[in-house]
Amino acid sequence: MVLGAVLLLGAIAVAVRQPDWSALREASPAWAALLGGIVLVNLLTLGLLNWIVTRSFDANPPVGLTRMAALIAASALLNYLPLRPGLLGRAAYLKLHHALPLRQSFLILLIITGAGALTSAVMIGLLLLRPEDWPLPGLLLLAIGSCFAPPLARWALHRPIVDAWSWLALRTAIVLLAGTRLWIAFTLIGHPVSFDRALLAAAAGMLATLAGVTPNGLGLREWIIAAASPVGAAGLAAALIDRAVEVVIIIPTGLIALRSLKRA
Numbered sequence: 001m002v003l004g005a006v007l008l009l010g011a012i013a014v015a016v017r018q019p020d021w022s023a024l025r026e027a028s029p030a031w032a033a034l035l036g037g038i039v040l041v042n043l044l045t046l047g048l049l050n051w052i053v054t055r056s057f058d059a060n061p062p063v064g065l066t067r068m069a070a071l072i073a074a075s076a077l078l079n080y081l082p083l084r085p086g087l088l089g090r091a092a093y094l095k096l097h098h099a100l101p102l103r104q105s106f107l108i109l110l111i112i113t114g115a116g117a118l119t120s121a122v123m124i125g126l127l128l129l130r131p132e133d134w135p136l137p138g139l140l141l142l143a144i145g146s147c148f149a150p151p152l153a154r155w156a157l158h159r160p161i162v163d164a165w166s167w168l169a170l171r172t173a174i175v176l177l178a179g180t181r182l183w184i185a186f187t188l189i190g191h192p193v194s195f196d197r198a199l200l201a202a203a204a205g206m207l208a209t210l211a212g213v214t215p216n217g218l219g220l221r222e223w224i225i226a227a228a229s230p231v232g233a234a235g236l237a238a239a240l241i242d243r244a245v246e247v248v249i250i251i252p253t254g255l256i257a258l259r260s261l262k263r264a
Contacts (some may be wrong), residue, residue: 001082007219014207015236023190039249044175047072049170055162059098070257119171120203127200178202185238191231201228
């Protein structure tokens with residue numbers, strides 16, 4: 001938490017001095033609203049992925065999609081605290097209310113984190129090696145991975161698997177949503193970049209978040225995005241805008257989710 005706060009404050013200090021913020025003041029509110037909407041879609045997609053993966057395990061009664069979406073929203077808020085209490089709290093909730101063994105919650109986390117790391121790393125490789133025509137080989141790799149995921153999951157987990165073909169597809173969608181968010185953020189600060197450059201920076205930032213070194217990648221994600229972006233310190237500004245909108249969405253949705261889970 002301390003490391004994340006130091007990195008974030010350093011990013012703010014550099015970003016405030018470097019870019020011209022006049023474009024942000026003149027930007028249409030519709031862009032910010034769109035960015036916030038994509039953050040919300042991001043959360044819902046992650047909730048859908050967690051729900052699909054959990055269906056292959058022994059939750060009793062089964063976890064509904066709405067409840068899983070609430071758990072993900074609450075976790076996203078709580079994970080800004082040290083020691084990732086959102087993950088621990090979600091596992092405890094599923095154990096208490098759905099009799100899901102803690103070991104299986106850990107396996108679900110491994111699947112989702114591993115799929116996220118794999119799709120982000122593959123996206124980075126494609127964008128570096130094939131910057132002009134990455135979508136076609138990307139779709140081919142996704143199709144191959146989606147075909148092999150079900151038998152590999154059955155072999156590794158020794159249990160029936162539900163809709164494993166969708167795991168990589170949903171994780172890829174989350175990376176693309178992150179790239180779109182960052183592309184909008186660069187536009188908002190008056191330093192537009194191509195979508196593939198924004199996507200490269202977003203995929204690198206997602207790896208930093210998945211590593212869990214700081215809460216929700218706080219501070220670390222911003223510096224990695226800046227390093228991967230073509231516009232230097234303006235990359236810090238774009239990453240901070242993206243983070244700010246993310247927090248604005250996560251705080252109310254997380255609080256509403258916590259309240260609904262407490263009543264359940």
